[in-house]
Amino acid sequence: MADDDADDLRETPLTGSALRRGARLASLPAGFAARTTWGIGRRLVGAPAAAVMNDVQRRTADQVFSVLGQLKGGAMKFGQALSIFEAALPEELVAPYRETLTKLQDAAPPMGAATVRRVMEREFGPDWADRFPDFEITPAAAASIGQVHHTWFVPEPGAEPVEVAVKLQYPGAGDALRSDLRQIGRLARLFGTLMPNLDVKALVAELQERVAEELDYSLEADAQARFAEAFADDPEIVVPRPLAHTERALVTTWLPGDRSLADVITTGTQQERDHLGEAYVRFLFAGPVRAGLLHADPHPGNFRVLPDGRLGVVDYGAVARVPDGLPAPIGPLLRAAADGDYATVAEGLRTEGFLKPGTRIDAEVLERYLSPLVTPIVDDTFSFDREWLRRQSQRLATPGPDGMSTALKLNVPPEYLLIHRVWAGGIGVLCQLGATARFRAIVSDSLPGFATA
Known part of the structure; x- marks a missing residue:
């Protein structure tokens, strides 16, 4: 390494504080272990299990959001990805930390x-x-x-x-990013406690794959x-x-203006939320058709609000290359689901590799399981909100047929992994916005096979 580069590495806030960052991340599992022990102690003296779990989650969230809010590199990138899904967390758990999560979407300490x-x-x-x-x-x-x-x-x-x-x-x-993500990968169990319905290991693996x-x-x-x-x-x-x-x-x-979609989530009018939420969805769906690319980093800090009301989009480091557009079966299968034809949906999912070999799944169970993806396009308009997402997330996290037992029967093929992550993240952002818009029309215009299925 050249001397100049060595000087840069010592001075930049990302790498110069590597030991401090590592120590902060390392403090997370120790704190989690202490809180778990404390929770077991409370259970032994008769405290209700739900109340104990809530306390452990709240204390875990306090430490996690505090640490992530002070860091850059992979820790901050993971925090940004995590922030998209905060709308799925119980309000009493996430409300005190929403400001920290919003900052993770759109800001960090600068270089000297x-x-x-x-x-x-x-x-x-x-x-x-x-x-x-x-x-x-x-x-x-x-x-x-x-x-x-x-x-x-x-x-x-x-x-x-x-x-x-x-x-x-x-x-x-690069080195800082890879180091942080390796360490966060080892902490998947801790983050799983905070968000039990989110596959943290898969999220970190995806971030690691995109590093280069x-x-x-x-x-x-x-x-x-x-x-x-x-x-x-x-x-x-x-x-x-x-x-x-x-x-x-x-x-x-240069894009004029100093507001992002994260600011609209915090202070925007309902008119802004609806208009920009619709533009946000149009962009995500239109990219594969027009550019042969899917923008794969949908967190609100990458979407800027221009003074004339248009939506500016930045940061194209993470994209999925789809030269022929999104996989052809998606449009017809979504249309079949929107029409309630889940026998066709089940057969299509089996053909595409979503259903594991030899597995059978009841059409009504599949309908309830897929409803978070399908409900917004059944009617002409749909209103996203945090409470709707929380109900869906809690249902999917339960061990019954509407939740985990169905999830265990499904498999996301590699070519769909990033698409699924972007759509799930997009739904999280729309619920943060509380946007109402004509999402069925957007899908019909941008997704081949939906309108003609």
Whole structure:
């Protein structure tokens, strides 16, 4: 490693505090063990099991959200993924920590000014300041593996400056990200206690698989260029165009405004929630059709609210490549489910590999199990809300036929894993928004085979 890189690694807040981050993560299982022992003690003296479990969950949430809220790297990326599903948690458990979760969606402590200057020189050369006049050292946004600066960019000598965003990767982000995710993977049992209906191991494994792609901003620039072209004339969605990049820096056109979908979740009007929730869903469904790509990081911090009410979409480091669009059977099977034809749904799921060999499943049980995915498209409009999601999540987490016993019969084929994760995350965000919109029409317009099934 070069000396300059070594200096960067010592100074950046992501890697320079590696020991402190590791110690904070390591404190989680010890705290969980202590709380579990305390809970067993309470049970032995006659405390009700439900009350004890609630206390353990609440104390676990207090420590988990506190630690994740102080960290970057893989810990913060995991926290961002976790924050999408907070709407499924009981209100009494998550209410005190909602502000921390919202911050995980959209903010983090920045790099120091000296480190920023060194990174810019490393990526764009010693004359970088000439190409980036009025560069703002204080970042406009900072997240898990990089931060964004507002400035102007001269594409070539003599050209007019263009207002841009410069995304810089934290030095040493790759090693820190992999280390954190390995450690979090070992803590899956703890997070499972907090969210028993969420497959934490699968979520962490998916984040680990995407690390290499997310760290290569050249791949991100290519994906973003394809989205920008596909949505160039869209009246509701804006994708900033990439103008220049290196492996660890990305220059794109600037999106005006200082609000994100996370802010709308907190303070937005119902009109904003409905309008932006519909635009959010349209973007997720239209990407595979128009660009051959699925945006695979649906947390609200990646969706910006422009002053004219349009939805700007950033961060294309995590995408699923679907050159032929989403798998062809999805549209007809969703339509069959919306029409109540679960015999056809069961047969289709068996053909696609969702039903394990030799398993049988009652059509009515399957209907109840799949209702969180299907109910929003049965009628012309649907209203998402936290309470609806909590009821669905609690039902799916029970051991009966409507929950875990049915889940054990199902298998998500590899080609559907990321699609399923994005849809589940999208539903979580819509419930945080409390959006009402014409979701059936969106699916019909964007999902081949749904309207004609």
